[in-house]
Amino acid sequence: MNLKSTRSLIAMSTASLLLFSSCGKQESAEETVIVEEEKSTFLSPPLISHIYTADPSAHVFDGKIYIYPSHDVESVVEEDDSGAHFNMRDYHVFSMETIDSEPVDHGVALDVDDVPWAKRQMWAPDAAQKDGKYYLYFPAKDYDDIFHLGVAVSDSPTGPFTAQPEPMKGSYSIDPAVFQDGNDYFIYWGGIWGGQLQKWRTGEYLSTGDSPYDDEPADDEPAISPMVAKLSGDMLEFGEEPRQIKILDQDGSPILAGDHERRFFEAAWVHKHNDKYYFSYSTGDTHNIAYGIGDSPYGPFTYQGVILKPVQGWTNHHSIVQVDEKWYIFYHDTEISGETHLRNLKMTELTHNADGSINTIEPILK
Template sequence: MSSTALNTKAAPSYCQYQWMFCTAFSTLVLHALATLAQPRGTTFQSIGNPILADGSYYSADPAPLVVNNTLYILAGRDEAPPDQNNFIMNEWQMFVSASPNPTGGQWTHYPGIARPNSVFAWALQGTAYAAQIVQGRNGKFYLYAPVTEANSRNSDRFAIGVAVADSPLGPYKDAHPSGPILSQSVPAPGNNIQNIDPTVFVDDDGKAYVYYGTFGQLRGYELASDMATTVGSVTTVSSLTGFFEAPWIMKRGSTYYMLYAANNAGPNSPCTPTSSHACIAYGTASSPRGPWTFRGVILGIVSSTTSHSGAVEVNGQWYLVYHTADAQGGGHFRRSVAFDELRWDDTQSPPHINRITQTKRAQPNPVPTRNIAPKASASSVNTTPIQYWVKSLNDNRVPTNPLPPDYWCSYDGNNSPKMSTLVYTWDSAVTLNGTRMTFFADQPAGSNIGVPPPASWYVEYLNAVGTWEKVANTIAYPVAVTNSPREVPFKQISTKSIRAVLTASGSGNQFGGVGVKEWEALAPTAQ
């Protein structure tokens, strides 16, 4: 019997060999192209919060995702120059760690995993704001992203699109190429809100839900199985105290949780001291569509004016991911991602989220300085308008282009006072022999509107008998607006308290405000 007869299949023909080769070659080419499409990552060792703190890349609006016990954190990239107050964000990036720890650990950074106008043909460049990636019931990964619609008649052109990929790192392809799934005009009848900050949740039964909104407006829909079509009518949420923006929906056990950025401000607010800050609060519900019940604040204000969070469980430990301005060269528009442990109080029903303790990487020893104002408690005799912050007086920061919470100010429109008094109080007596004050102004000297330089100011101290006495200054008090003001030396004093009395520019019943970036209290020698 021949060897050919022993074979039950005939040998492949030349054409079959050629087809097999081409198929294999095509598969290799497609695999290679997919590999090339994957962004390249850089591995680094973090030593604490923020995760990446060297100022090489800033990161904001984090959205965590867990895949195969690995933590992925999607974030926008802040690219604003230090002196520009604007959200310049052109791309999304990813941080990945298989063993995340707030005190430090190994991470891989993947910059530029997606850009708005590259993923969505109908979108403009930029505004790569708060987005989220979720894994669908089909195993694919869906990117929900707020972008600016290129051709839109809506009064606000922000819109939310959805893209899909086989990996959290992409590459992402528009899953709804005809346009956004949420905007002021879709789905009908539309809305009049700004459509940003989407958060998406896939429930245990496979149903998916999206919430979104800002400026106090929170909306929600169920999503169809294609993850790109809304189902039914809109849910409007108005029961979450202080809701401003940045919703995050999740589930633990049978309870649904909605985290969000709140800014119900005021001197006795559990949330924010000024109207420009935000805290993270949360509510609960027994259904993903609500109704939602406010439960409290879990993260106080951070070093950036905005706050944006997400929470996930990794290997049995829950974490809250958020952003701050704590990286090198950081600021309100140069933010960086941080994360800390989130703990539960299961003695409550429904289980409560305990307040988060913010942690930071170890800092170098402070440089000795004569300025001991940061050791004092700062206060204002006059009521400080809600947008300004008295604690900015002694925070050791003199920003070039500050936002209102970066400085104290008396400006209150037509009710701006003629006289203002600022007070520093120490726990025990201190020795001082000089002072310096850095002013903020947006109007020329002598103006009676806006915030001009003050007309004059002077400093008093609380003497041994408990009365206020002027310090014996040796030069006049300067009122020039500069980030490097002259020191006002005075005869050495020992006191537990000093105060600055400021007279605003203006006359009659109309005065401008007085703005102070920093007020220094100077000891004879550096400490």
């Protein structure tokens, strides 16, 4: 695929100026006004430019960095508020020998046609390693257009992966993320609006309307919670009843649904630093990557602030990984294409302060 080059936007307008001579004649003249939009300066360059990639989940397996992103494609589906134009159909896996290496594309690791239950929209994935096997977790819509989570297995971190014939039992919504804590593996998931999490508030899929905003709580009610469950020993199913994650204000009260600057929207991720658990996520329509800190992988997590300020483009989705002695955040924006649904991966260093807080990162310098 040939990517579009980044272009300045030039607005041109033509104005007819009416000039009157002393004898009363009317003359016209054409004036062309050219206004060039100021270009943004980005903190980080794109990591991958030969295909569009987004939602990067980065891990270190056996001393090597692997990135599991979604694969953006040109779509004929009309854009809407449910994200129908994000019509991805397969996954590529990328590897890096070191944090400064150019990512290597290992080709298609899993295609929607190889997933018996999945119809479309292979959105943000994640991966895990256990006992020499590699597990790719992914969301997709079934033939009723309801999102579920699937899992595929491989003997190699780069695939190809073989999908299970059915989605994970009891799974729904989007954005799976797996966190290993000792011998235990936890899976986090959920996304509101197009991610359908709000439609599962009763425990069953229930929609009161066609809008992705339907079924949300009132602004003064607690925000919809992301979900977590420990994985089963074979890594293929939930090993326990899923539970809600509570994201709390500093006073211990829940973040409210109307607090769009801080409430959970999608893109859950967990990492551990100095025996504390960090739950980070996207705030969606306010475009922050925010975070809370807790004492357990189940939470609750107390809101701390913003890790990554808004990027160019509507969405953001990230992962945080330690490589050697440093921490890095992988994320995406639209620098290459300028199109909301055609994104590119980026990466920059992340800093934990002595008090446990994380320095806020500005991805756009001007």
